[in-house]
Amino acid sequence: xxxxxxxxxxxxxxxxxxxxxxxxxxxxxxxxxxxxxxxxxxxxxxxxxxxxxxxxxxxxxxxxxxxxxxxxxxxxxxxxxxxxxxxxxxxxxxxxxxxxxxxxxxxxxxxxxxxxxxxxxxxxxxxxxxxxxxxxxxxxxxxxxxxxxxxxxxxxxxxxxxxxxxxxxxxxxxxxxxxxxxxxxxxxxxxxxxxxxxxxxxxxxxxxxxxxxxxxxxxxxxxxxxxxxxxxxxxxxxxxxxxxxxxxxxxxxxxxxxxxxxxxxxxxxxxxxxxxxxxxxxxxxxxxxxxxxxxxxxxxxxxxxxxxxxxxxxxxxxxxxxxxxxxxxxxxxxxxxxxxxxxxxxxxxxxxxxxxxxxxxxxxxxxxxxxxxxxxxxxxxxxxxxxxxxxxxxxxxxxxxxxxxxxxxxxxxxxxxxxxxxxxxxxx
Numbered sequence: 006x007x008x009x010x011x012x013x014x015x016x017x018x019x020x021x022x023x024x025x026x027x028x029x030x031x032x033x034x035x036x037x038x039x040x041x042x043x044x045x046x047x048x049x050x051x052x053x054x055x056x057x058x059x060x061x062x063x064x065x066x067x068x069x070x071x072x073x074x075x076x077x078x079x080x081x082x083x084x085x086x087x088x089x090x091x092x093x094x095x096x097x098x099x100x101x102x103x104x105x106x107x108x109x110x111x112x113x114x115x116x117x118x119x120x121x122x123x124x125x126x127x128x129x130x131x132x133x134x135x136x137x138x139x140x141x142x143x144x145x146x147x148x149x150x151x152x153x154x155x156x157x158x159x160x161x162x163x164x165x166x167x168x169x170x171x172x173x174x175x176x177x178x179x180x181x182x183x184x185x186x187x188x189x190x191x192x193x194x195x196x197x198x199x200x201x202x203x204x205x206x207x208x209x210x211x212x213x214x215x216x217x218x219x220x221x222x223x224x225x226x227x228x229x230x231x232x233x234x235x236x237x238x239x240x241x242x243x244x245x246x247x248x249x250x251x252x253x254x255x256x257x258x259x260x261x262x263x264x265x266x267x268x269x270x271x272x273x274x275x276x277x278x279x280x281x282x283x284x285x286x287x288x289x290x291x292x293x294x295x296x297x298x299x300x301x302x303x304x305x306x307x308x309x310x311x312x313x314x315x316x317x318x319x320x321x322x323x324x325x326x327x328x329x330x331x332x333x334x335x336x337x338x339x340x341x342x343x344x345x346x347x348x349x350x351x352x353x354x355x356x357x358x359x360x361x362x363x364x365x366x367x368x369x370x371x372x373x374x375x376x377x378x379x380x381x382x383x384x385x386x387x388x389x390x391x392x393x394x395x396x397x398x399x400x401x402x403x404x405x406x407x408x409x410x411x412x413x414x415x416x417x418x419x420x421x422x423x424x425x426x427x428x429x430x431x432x433x
Contacts, residue, residue, distance in 0.1 A: 006310055008070060110151050150177055195242075195276075198294065199273050215229065218339075337381050338381070339380075343411075344380075353409070361385040
């Protein structure tokens with residue numbers, strides 16, 4: 006089978022690596038900048054913006070690919086799946102209309118409200134920023150301020166956690182466009198991803214991402230500094246009832262989208278806050294998470310290509326995905342100064358990663374050397390029979406990198422996990 010992987014980040018490297026585990030798979034790629042990890046797996050590479058839909062469709066046609074797998078959200082919003090399907094090329098990802106579950110936060114909240122789906126916080130949507138500011142000033146409790154559109158995971162400001170009321174008002178003015186204002190959710194975050202064929206879902210292991218830039222969950226939000234999963238594919242602060250409720254919310258959303266004429270095909274990513282009253286929806290994404298894709302795809306024992314095909318033909322529910330019973334810890338290395346002021350491009354050496362999986366992200370290879378760029382550079386994923394074993398593997402690999410990069414050493418540590426558990430116990 007011949008696959009086209011669209012996108013050039015760590016997530017897409019993990020997708021390509023999972024496809025390549027099947028011996029007869031052939032891979033071609035479209036990416037804005039050349040990812041050396043994906044390029045090493047690909048027969049052919051087109052360097053192009055992933056949102057240049059006509060070029061991507063033309064390349065897919067020229068290469069006679071059997072299936073296109075789309076990693077980032079921007080080409081989904083641009084309607085890439087719509088045009089591929091129009092050209093008779095199967096695509097693993099939602100149409101532009103279905104991708105609104107991620108690309109339009111107000112649509113996602115309104116959908117849940119229309120269909121009476123549990124798990125949505127109280128919210129208001131505003132077009133006029135002055136009206137939003139007045140609401141924020143008058144509201145007695147803490148709020149979350151979100152632009153309606155895509156922000157790369159870095160667009161939310163939370164009162165009482167990141168900004169005060171004046172800061173929230175200033176952020177609303179800075180957005181100066183459509184905005185969603187929600188009640189602040191208190192609890193512990195977790196991610197549940199699922200393969201979706203339009204009507205049915207096949208869930209993946211739970212993962213917890215770490216958005217904050219610095220150890221101890223300090224600093225600004227980033228695209229994600231790393232993540233971990235447990236050997237039983239759950240999380241110790243998420244009960245089985247919590248997990249079933251989260252999956253039920255996602256199933257209800259998929260039914261609602263199908264009922265409204267926008268059936269969802271691809272990966273639905275549910276980011277939840279586990280609160281005193283159960284899981285609440287922070288947001289949905291319309292694709293694999295980054296870094297969460299690296300956790301789950303490293304563990305995937307099933308054929309990713311077959312699962313993706315089953316999603317496109319409506320039969321994914323016929324067979325559940327299989328994952329290795331191991332823990333994973335992903336640690337992202339980023340340029341110094343990331344995310345606010347990343348430094349200039351400089352060389353970086355990975356050293357010997359040992360048994361850790363190395364996934365390249367926003368990194369460039371020139372004359373046999375790797376050079377940083379302005380976003381996340383590369384990630385190591387450690388696996389093991391316990392969280393401690395997986396964390397040790399990832400930590401050894403990350404510590405061996407030389408160059409102007411940094412990472413969060415606390416991700417995947419037992420101490421940080423116990424903080425999560427203690428916090429969850431304190432609110433329940």
